[in-house]
Amino acid sequence: xxxxxxxxxxxxxxxxxxxxxxxxxxxxxxxxxxxxxxxxxxxxxxxxxxxxxxxxxxxxxxxxxxxxxxxxxxxxxxxxxxxxxxxxxxxxxxxxxxxxxxxxxxxxxxxxxxxxxxxxxxxxxxxxxxxxxxxxxxxxxxxxxxxxxxxxxxxxxxxxxxxxxxxxxxxxxxxxxxxxxxxxxxxxxxxxxxxxxxxxxxxxxxxxxxxxxxxxxxxxxxxxxxxxxxxxxxxxxxxxxxxxxxxxxxxxxxxxxxxxxxxxxxxxxxxxxxxxxxxxxxxxxxxxxxxxxxxxxxxxxxxxxxxxxxxxxxxxxxxxxxxxxxxxxxxxxxxxxxxxxxxxxxxxxxxxxxxxxxx
Numbered sequence: 001x002x003x004x005x006x007x008x009x010x011x012x013x014x015x016x017x018x019x020x021x022x023x024x025x026x027x028x029x030x031x032x033x034x035x036x037x038x039x040x041x042x043x044x045x046x047x048x049x050x051x052x053x054x055x056x057x058x059x060x061x062x063x064x065x066x067x068x069x070x071x072x073x074x075x076x077x078x079x080x081x082x083x084x085x086x087x088x089x090x091x092x093x094x095x096x097x098x099x100x101x102x103x104x105x106x107x108x109x110x111x112x113x114x115x116x117x118x119x120x121x122x123x124x125x126x127x128x129x130x131x132x133x134x135x136x137x138x139x140x141x142x143x144x145x146x147x148x149x150x151x152x153x154x155x156x157x158x159x160x161x162x163x164x165x166x167x168x169x170x171x172x173x174x175x176x177x178x179x180x181x182x183x184x185x186x187x188x189x190x191x192x193x194x195x196x197x198x199x200x201x202x203x204x205x206x207x208x209x210x211x212x213x214x215x216x217x218x219x220x221x222x223x224x225x226x227x228x229x230x231x232x233x234x235x236x237x238x239x240x241x242x243x244x245x246x247x248x249x250x251x252x253x254x255x256x257x258x259x260x261x262x263x264x265x266x267x268x269x270x271x272x273x274x275x276x277x278x279x280x281x282x283x284x285x286x287x288x289x290x291x292x293x294x295x296x297x298x299x300x301x302x303x304x305x306x307x308x309x310x311x312x313x314x315x316x317x318x319x320x321x322x323x324x325x326x327x328x329x330x331x332x333x334x335x336x337x338x339x340x341x342x343x344x345x346x347x348x349x350x351x352x353x354x355x356x357x358x359x
Contacts, residue, residue: 009035009042013052020058021125023166025206025244032059050086057093063244084120091117092130099137100247102287105318107137128157128167136174142321142357144178151175169195169207173214180221188218206245209238213252225259229268232256236272250279250288257292258329261299269299287319294326298333304342311349323353 016031035052044052095110111134121127135150155171158164173195179188196211216231235241235252242249253276260269273292280288290310297306307330314323331346 003043004038004041009038009044010048010051012038013048013055017055017058020055020062021129021167022164023062023170023207025062025240028059028062029244032056054089057089061093061096063246084117088114088117088120092133095137096133099133099140101285102140102319102322103317104137104141104321108134108141111137124157125161125164128154128164131157132167132171132174135171139174139177139181140321142181144181148175148178151178165198165202166204166207169198169202169204169211173207173211177214177217180218185218185222189215192218205238205240209235209241210245210248213248213255216252217255220255220259225263229256229259229263232259246279246283247285250276250283250285253279254288254291257295261295262329266299269295273300287314287317287322290314290317290319291322291326294330298330311346315349315353318356320353320356324350324357327353 012031012035016028016035019028019031039052091110091114095107095114098104098110099107111130114130115134118127118130121130131150131154135147135154138144138147138150151171151174155168155175158167158171172191176188176191176195179185179191192211192215196208196215199205199207199211212231213235216228216235219225219228219231232252232255236249236256238249241252253272256272257269257276260266260272273296276288276292277296279285280292290313294307294310294314297303297310311323311327311330314326327346327350331343331350334340334343334346
């Protein structure tokens, strides 16, 4: 291929960037391929190279990659004295990386540093993206008020732009999850159904599958497990979800394992458990690996010592929301078997986790 002008490369970079910010995964993947082919034929200056590296980091975030973006952009941003904009992206991207690994306390620390540098950001869509990331991370910490506050700020911005409908959907899915935590189940169902319908009208199978999974999660919270697994199984049939939204897919697998064990369907639980081990190991997701090990130790091995060890390690990772949920499962498991002493022990673990969440 012959040499191309820098302006032509920048045009393709802008198209790639816009598809990422709109949440258009398939299109972004295709445009990345085009840019990869063009780069050897261009002679970009330092600013264009840095712009390309920034978009590469954004691309990884879109695909929920847990690989840290410690590439040349991140190093340049860390060392740069150019302006506060690069510093903003440095802390934002590292915060997202920590959030993907469920290190939510660390993620919020990094986001708060980035928040102090928002004044350097002129692009309103970037500001919306920041609020979306803060909102979803606070949701995973059960900080409902803070989560809703940031998500509503993001939605307010995205609603101004017709071509950001996918981002409107992702924000509303997260708001629906907050409604579940507030026991506003009817509103949650209405919100998630609307998201599924919008996703289907856009032909976005990934967002549709995420919406369907969260409708299943709503049934879990209503203690309607037989109905829940129907929705979860439907969402996990999506090859696109597995390949392009690995964190969401892994969450679905985990909830399938939990639900099937509670229903007494060991065969289905073990099928998804094996996949959970495989995916969490491949993605180097330590928190999910510990959660799968906890379920395996409880339901398959019946090893109380290993269960306690797994829960202790989750506490060490400050994964208190996960500890609260899994401690309740364990406490009820032992209560049903009339091992009241062990059951009370894990109710105490639950209470301790809740205290940390409320701090």
